[in-house]
Amino acid sequence: MKIAIIGQGGHSKVIRDLISFNQHDQIIAYLDDKITDFYQRDNIYFGPIFYAEFLKNMFHDLKLFIAIGHNQTRKAIVNRLQFPAENYITLIHKTAIVSPSSKIGHGSILMAHSTVNADSLIGEHTIINTSSVVEHDSRVGDFVHISPNATLTGSVQVEDGVHIGAGATVIPNLTIGEWSVIGAGATVIDSIPASSIAVGVPARVKNKHMTEGV
Ligand SMILES: CC(C)(COP(=O)(O)OP(=O)(O)OC[C@H]1O[C@@H](n2cnc3c(N)ncnc32)[C@H](O)[C@@H]1OP(=O)(O)O)[C@@H](O)C(=O)NCCC(=O)NCCS
Numbered sequence: 001m002k003i004a005i006i007g008q009g010g011h012s013k014v015i016r017d018l019i020s021f022n023q024h025d026q027i028i029a030y031l032d033d034k035i036t037d038f039y040q041r042d043n044i045y046f047g048p049i050f051y052a053e054f055l056k057n058m059f060h061d062l063k064l065f066i067a068i069g070h071n072q073t074r075k076a077i078v079n080r081l082q083f084p085a086e087n088y089i090t091l092i093h094k095t096a097i098v099s100p101s102s103k104i105g106h107g108s109i110l111m112a113h114s115t116v117n118a119d120s121l122i123g124e125h126t127i128i129n130t131s132s133v134v135e136h137d138s139r140v141g142d143f144v145h146i147s148p149n150a151t152l153t154g155s156v157q158v159e160d161g162v163h164i165g166a167g168a169t170v171i172p173n174l175t176i177g178e179w180s181v182i183g184a185g186a187t188v189i190d191s192i193p194a195s196s197i198a199v200g201v202p203a204r205v206k207n208k209h210m211t212e213g214v
Contacts, residue, residue, distance in 0.1 A: 002059050003089055004029035006049055006077060007068035011127075014111065015067040018093050025089075028062070029055055052081055063089035066107060066125060071143045071161045071179075074125045078107070085124060096128075105142065114146075123160070132164075141178070150182075159194070168203075181209060 038047035088107030177194030
């Protein structure tokens with residue numbers, strides 16, 4: 001599969017390594033608005049994001065992947081490009097454990113040693129980061145980031161745009177409202193309203209952070 005990577009920051013490096021382990025996939029382009037010219041080097045194209053359209057016309061089987069950790073930015077790029085959902089590839093590291101009864105959306109990634117257990121649903125353009133766990137019957141929305149070592153226990157609902165910090169734990173049957181942020185290391189024992197920042201053990205809402213989806 002030919003893949004164009006959108007974004008050239010730290011998260012993108014991890015994606016590059018993941019793809020390099022898969023013999024059938026090949027990165028043919030890196031697009032980022034910090035690149036001003038369009039050029040080819042060592043058989044890889046580089047250019048600003050709007051060149052995605054040009055490359056898609058050149059390679060009809062091309063898949064895209066947005067390799068940017070910031071949830072709002074991924075959503076903004078999807079809205080801007082207006083490609084059909086199936087144009088985005090879903091990436092699963094060979095060490096990830098994925099239940100056959102789970103479903104993973106377009107443009108999402110399961111990183112090394114992550115787990116998605118039975119009957120869980122993962123939305124589109126969502127990051128299930130290194131060694132994180134999504135337990136059975138959980139629902140994770142679009143543009144979510146579950147950071148390294150975070151754990152969603154059973155039947156947790158994580159709405160669109162949420163960022164769960166590294167090592168945080170959410171106990172069963174709770175809902176994390178859209179575009180909220182859970183601090184690193186938090187233990188969430190109550191549902192969290194939308195657009196909130198919650199930190200600590202047990203997690204308490206610090207303040208509303210006002211960031212809505214774009
Ligand atoms: C929660 C978080 C988003 C808050 O960031 P922020 O809005 O810049 O907040 P500040 O650093 O100004 O801290 C605000 C308050 O929350 C506290 N706080 C911040 N993060 C905390 C955390 N993880 N646990 C406990 N308290 C925390 C601060 O001590 C401060 O307390 P005070 O008001 O009593 O002084 C951030 O600290 C965090 O934990 N991010 C997760 C990062 C992560 O896991 N990234 C993974 C990338 S792969």
